[in-house]
Amino acid sequence: MAVAELLQYVVTGLLVGGVYALMSIGLALIFGVMRVVNFAQGDFMMLGMYLTYYLAVAWHTDPLLGAIVVIILTLGLSLIITNVTTMVLSPMPRGIKTAYATRAFALGAVLVNEARAYAFLMALLLAAVVYAFLTRTDLGKALRAAADDPEAAAYQAIDVRRMHALAFAIGIALVAAAGGLLATYHPIEPTVAVNFIVLMFVAVVLGGLGSVPGAFAGGILIGLVQSLTLLVLPFQLQNVGVFIAFLLVLYLRPQGLFGRRLRSV
Amino acid sequence: MAASGRLRGWLPIALVVVAGGLLALALRERYHHRILTLVLLWATMGLAWNIISGYAGQTSFGHQAFFGIGAYVTVLLILKAGLTPWLGVLAGAMVAVAAAVLIGIPTFRLAGIYFALATLAYPLILRIVMDFAGYQEVAIPMARERPTLFMQFAEPRAYDLLALGVFAATLALSHVIEGSRLGYSLVALRENEQAAEAAGVDTFRCKMLAYMLSAAPAAIVGAVYAHAILYVVTPEAAFGVLVIVQTLVVCLVGGAGSKWGPVIGAAVMVPISETLDATIGDRVPGIQGVVYGAALVLIILFAPEGLYWRVRGLLGGRRPAPTSSAPAPPAAAPVTGGPAVIGGDLLVVGEVSKAFLGLQALSDVSFAIREHEILGIIGPNGAGKTTLFNVLNGFLVPDRGEVLLRGRSVRGLRPSAICRRGVGRTFQVVRSFPRLTVLDNVMVGAFVRDRQRERAEARARAALGVVALSHRADAAPTGLTTLELRLMELARCLAGAPTLVLLDEPLAGLSGDGVGVMIELIRRLRADGTTVAIIEHTMQALLRLADRLVVLDQGRRIAAGAPADVTRDPAVIEAYLGTRWLRHAESLRT
Structure with a gap:
């Protein structure tokens, strides 16, 4: 196999992976702080895609949900969001046509799709901002403290409920942003959430549940696995490679590739 | 007394099944029959899920894998081998049980949320593979000559009764599990896996058994559903998200962990969503999904334990225990002999x-x-x-x-x-099974020596007698004092002789x-x-x-x-007792 071909797959995987990484850190953040597996995450991504589609500039998420959300609740939300979107916006897939969606840079023999490249760079930038926020600012540190030990954080005058709401809001904002980036090259339809929520779960588990840098790495990895699967399996089976990687990691390293130990429940 | 108690447990089951049968005969409109069939099928699917996720607490987000296997195996056997679905259903159930073993062996190494997330992957893989294998739309071939042999009925009552049969069998299975050693073991491992293992429950084996018992009815429901409702099997209809969502809704609204939960959940939710779908479904596509989503949100917010447990709680919970008012028996006579x-x-x-x-x-x-x-x-x-x-x-x-x-x-x-x-053990911090009574806690240990329920109960009561806790047999562990908890844990350990x-x-x-x-x-x-x-x-x-x-x-x-x-050993005094101990000990001696 030509090296250039392999390289092409790696580059494509990396570019897609960047956006996966962004949506996954949103999910990881929510899990890390609230210990909630947010099934509605994919739908917020889908909404983000639509928002981009309608060029909505300002948007607002009610963080009141934060403290009470549990897995099933989010699953319920997810159903409502998917189906209400179907009702309101019709199940017909849409797409945004931009000039750069079909253009590509040539790096030697490797072609880099422009839309994906921009989306990747934006995703990287946003992820860097989130990382800086979590590690450099007082609020970010408070958020991490609330994630590590809510009780101890509360004794340090950190409003844990507020942190939950904040984590939820940031998590949703990130995934919606990722949805916006994805919308530049992926068809937009109400049921798009299902396909991506699973990819997000996979990325988050790969990185170690709740770890934000882990989720980022997990997202990149998913993109790579997805792309490289094409080398051995036909296009339709692309995600089978991802799920098998997911199961393998779960069996061999349930704490994730880069995971920290979960608080025992 | 034990025999009549047993009969009493079967009575409501018989009533529900008879009521289902009467309803099947009484209903006239085809559409109402469809709703009845759906209620029975989703109740059965819920019961199947409840065995592994309710009793054993191993949440499966991938149970549609078995449902889909049942549907596909049965229908493909008709197509490829001309096999009657009456036998095909059994083949489907067997394949599903085999799949449960293959999935369970690696996946039960994971606990809690990891297990739940891992189960997500299996139906997704199956769905993609079915798509890829060219089974995007598999229509059940019409069998005009021998419709009954191929589970094709013009009379909708036949599907009602078919669904009723599957439902009755699964309800009976759930009832038997609830009263058996397996049932106690499953609840124990759900409540505290380590304590269950230490009390003699082979948790891996029990989970696997529950998973297999849960896969078989799910596959049968899938096969019957394909014949009664679908006619054309697609990967989306067989392995799709909506299957697990319906199952979850039925179980969570009704209440997981009891055989009545899924029954109540299906009886409430399926007619609502079907009626809405029939009346405004044309104009508002996706209304079913919204109803299910809203039901999940509402139930988690207002009655997270489900309707069955909520109503039971409102009715005063457990029946008053006849022995609870009895005074504490005198503690065992002190042992003075050598x-x-x-x-x-x-x-x-x-x-x-x-x-x-x-x-x-x-x-x-x-x-x-x-x-x-x-x-x-x-x-x-x-x-x-x-x-x-x-x-x-x-x-x-x-x-x-x-x-x-x-x-x-x-x-x-x-x-x-x-x-x-x-070898029995107790723990530094008492590990009880909080949602089991004191007697049931001890019975988990007693099953080590006696598989038979009545004898295990006698053994457990004897162990409670030894620790002088018989008067608390029907209490919940949450209401016990520290001493009583420690005695209960000791009794659980002693019940295994x-x-x-x-x-x-x-x-x-x-x-x-x-x-x-x-x-x-x-x-x-x-x-x-x-x-x-x-x-x-x-x-x-x-x-x-x-x-x-x-x-x-x-x-x-x-x-x-x-x-x-030992207490005079200098190394021990140095490491543990301290020199003050030595002086204290010396003063005691003199």
């Missing part, structure tokens, strides 16, 4: 070492526990005492060294297997009276022929109780022998 004759080595610990990452918790620890003795294990915090117990009862496998029970190695055995060989009991700080948190009760009890155990090893911090208590002491410090055995010798 100790039983101490025999040979029962359990030999040979040069056991165990490290956690960098920390050497145990290094080359050797000692023996002799038959009919009370052996005290003491040492400062972090000396490795609990780690030692965890090695002895199989929670941990030692890095090096051997543990011999009656001369045979128990190294590497599961804790449940070691428990069955006669152990030859050796490992007690991890049985006196911790007890009042002065409580300490007296527990000490008397331990003496009595030994008088009755049980061997006892105790970890304890209360030195005075242990000096009154133990025949010999083993002293651990920083993972090493620094002394062993009669209490009087």
Whole structure:
């Protein structure tokens, strides 16, 4: 196999992976702080895609949900969001046509799709901002403290409920942003959430549940696995490679590739 | 009494099934029959999910894998082999059970959320593979000549009755499980997996059995659903998200963990969503999804335990226990006679070492526990005492060294297997099964020696008698005092008739009276022929109780022998007792 071909797959995987990484850190953040597996995450991504589609500039998420959300609740939300979107916006897939969606840079023999490249760079930038926020600012540190030990954080005058709401809001904002980036090259339809929520779960588990840098790495990895699967399996089976990687990691390293130990429940 | 109680349990099941049958005969409109069939099928699917996720608490987000396998195997066998679906259903169920084993072996190594997330992947893989294999739309071929042989009925009542049959069988299966050793084991492992394992429940085997019992009805429902409702099997309809969503809705709205939950959930939710779909579904596509989503949100916010448990709670919960008002029986008479004759080595610990990452918790620890003795294990915090117990009862496998029970190695055995060989244990912090009554808690231990429910119950009641807790048999563990909790845990351990009991700080948190009760009890155990090893911090208590002491410090055995010798050992005084102890002991002697 030509090296250039392999390289092409790696580059494509990396570019897609960047956006996966962004949506996954949103999910990881929510899990890390609230210990909630947010099934509605994919739908917020889908909404983000639509928002981009309608060029909505300002948007607002009610963080009141934060403290009470549990897995099933989010699953319920997810159903409502998917189906209400179907009702309101019709199940017909849409797409945004931009000039750069079909253009590509040539790096030697490797072609880099422009839309994906921009989306990747934006995703990287946003992820860097989130990382800086979590590690450099007082609020970010408070958020991490609330994630590590809510009780101890509360004794340090950190409003844990507020942190939950904040984590939820940031998590949703990130995934919606990722949805916006994805919308530049992926068809937009109400049921798009299902396909991506699973990819997000996979990325988050790969990185170690709740770890934000882990989720980022997990997202990149998913993109790579997805792309490289094409080398051995036909296009339709692309995600089978991802799920098998997911199961393998779960069996061999349930704490994730880069995971920290979960608080025992 | 036991026999009539058994019959009483079957009565509501018979009533529900008869009511379903009457409804099937009474309904006239085809559309109403469709709703009845759907109610019965989703109730059955819910019951199937409830076996692994309700009783055993292993949340499966991938149960549609079995549903889809049942549908596809049955329909493909008709197409490829001309096999009647009546046999195809059985083949589908068998394939699903085999799939459950294949999925379960690796996946049950995961716990909690990891298990739930892993189960997501299997139906997704199957769905993609079915798509890829060219089975995007598999229509069931019409069999005009022999419709009955191919499960094709013009009369909608036939589908009602078919669904009713599957439902009745699954409800009966759930009922049998609830009252069986397996049912108790599943609930126990859901409530506290480690405590269940230590009480003799082979948690892996039980989960696997539950998963298999849960996969078979799910596959049968899938096959019947394909014939009664779908006609054309697609990967989306068989393995899609909506299948698991319907299942979850039915179980969570009704209440997981009881056979009535899914029945109630299906009876409430399916007619609502079907009616809405029929009336405004054309204009508002996706109304079903919104209803299910709203139902999930509302139930989690307002009655997260589900309708069944909520209504039961409102009706006053458990029936009043006839014995609960009885006064506490007098504690067992104090044992004053001399100790039983101490025999040979029962359990030999040979040069056991165990490290956690960098920390050497145990290094080359050797000692023996002799038959009919009370052996005290003491040492400062972090000396490795609990780690030692965890090695002895199989929670941990030692890095090096051997543990011999009656001369045979128990190294590497599961804790449940070691428990069955006669080693019981209690925990430093009591590990109860909070949603089981005291009696049921103890019964989990009793099943080690008796598979049969009535005999296990008799055994459990006897064990409660030994610890003088019979008057609390029907109480919930949450309402117990620390002493009562410790007694309950001890009774659970004794119900398995152990030859050796490992007690991890049985006196911790007890009042002065409580300490007296527990000490008397331990003496009595030994008088009755049980061997006892105790970890304890209360030195005075242990000096009154133990025949010999083993002293651990920083993972090493620094002394062993009669209490009087050990407490004068300079190494022990240095590491644990302190020099003030020595002066205190000297003053006692003079």
